[in-house]
Amino acid sequence: MSSVATPTDLPYFDISDPSFSMQSEAVRDAREQSWIAKTNYGYAVLRYDEVADLLKDVRMSQGSAKWPEHHGVHSGLFYDWWSKNLLVLEGDEHHRLRRLLNPAFSPTAAKKLTPEFVALAEELVNNFADKGEAEFVQDFAEPFATRALCIMMGLDHKHWQFIAEHANTIGYALSITVKEDIDRIDAAVKELYDFVEELIQERQANPGTDVVSRLVQFSEGGDKLTGEELRNALVLMLFGGMDTTRNQLGLAMQTFIRNPDQWELLAADPSLATAALEEALRVNPTTRWVTREVVEAFEYGGIEFEPGTTVHLFTHSSGNDPEAYPNPEVNIVAEDRKPHFTFGGGVHHCLGHYIARADMSAALPVLAAALTDITVPGGDEWLPDSGNTGPVRLPIKFRRR
DSSP: OOOOOOGGGSOEEOTTSTTOOTTSHHHHHHHHHOSEEEETTEEEEOSHHHHHHHHTOTTEEETTTTHHHHTTOOSSHHHHHHHHSTTTOOHHHHHHHHHHHGGGGOHHHHHHHHHHHHHHHHHHHHHHGGGSEEEHIIIIIHHHHHHHHHHHHTOOGGGHHHHHHHHHHHHGGGSTTHHHHHHHHHHHHHHHHHHHHHHHHHHHHSOOSSHHHHHHHTTSSSSOOOHHHHHHHHHHHHHHHHHHHHHHHHHHHHHHHHOHHHHHHHHHOGGGHHHHHHHHHHHSOSBOOEEEEEOSOEEETTEEEOTTOEEEEOHHHHHTOTTTOSSOSOOTTOSSOOOOOTTOOGGGOOTTHHHHHHHHHHHHHHHHHHEEEEEOOSOOEEOOSSSBOOEEEOEEEEEEO
16 A cells, blocks of 8 residues: 655655666665655656556646657657657547547457467578577567568568668657757658658558558548548557567567576467566566656645656556565466556557557467577667666577477
8 A cells, every 4th residue: 555755755766867777676675665756757656556546547647748848859740740649649639549540459450460470470580590599689579570560551571671770760769868869860750751651542542451451441531530640640650569569579588588487388388478478568568667747736645746747657666566466576377467557557558559469479489489598698788777678689599499
């Protein structure tokens, strides 16, 4: 339960410091001391029960809308795209867009794609499995994430490197150095908009059964997506669909390298794929926190929240909270695990989570069936352990089964 704490005696983190780490003893110690901490951006919520409550609290809005402005970006192509996309819209506008986009991302749509996701994973693994080593991001995570996106969107796989390159560039917008990189970010957004424009025209002329075709149909007549909304949503899909999946696959590999007994369970029983993915998402999520902004003053747990205050809900910390998970270590055969919040929660839960779960749960058992005794010999590089994280490079060595 929430322990009452006053703002003067709360733990404090500078979460923009590159050395700040969600996996640090400092975060664990703070969670034991208090359900909430102060940060240089507002508050951080550390425990599971409070994260669960506040994710659904309607007195807070999605907190990333003002991210560019907070870092000195007030205009440009990225700014215009960001300010109008589903991630940051609120109220009736958000509900309307989500209602129109939802059918394209349904569990049924995800399930139909699974055989193609499995075939893709097998193709990529077979390219390196006999070598006994690989650079996991370059050889698997990035091409899999991007080509799975091509499958979902009905794109020729020849486009995957173009999409990956531009999504990587736009990813710099989520860094605190966004202002320094804004010119190349804007250029990448423009090129994706140009790509999407051609794609829409192609699907209007030759519709198929893919997500883009369905969304194009949703944009014609009645209460439908406008042309601007359609283009914005497709650019968001090209960016978000690649970036987070690539990062999460790298983090899942790290998780099972640290828990080889669980990897062997998955290799022996591929039906554990969903449980394996959910455990990796719980203990090692790419989205380390979900951001909210207070829009209506309220009191919770002894803290007064004023309008305009930023609140980071630490999904990594909540997913490892021993109060919620008395045995928090990775266990893919555990029963009755509480749901994690890697895909957010409340109104702003991730629209594409069914597709993301489908492609990653297809990939993991293919990897486990082929690779064992996996180690990291060194040379790995990582994004900061805050916000959205993951490996930039992850060299691995292994034995083929």
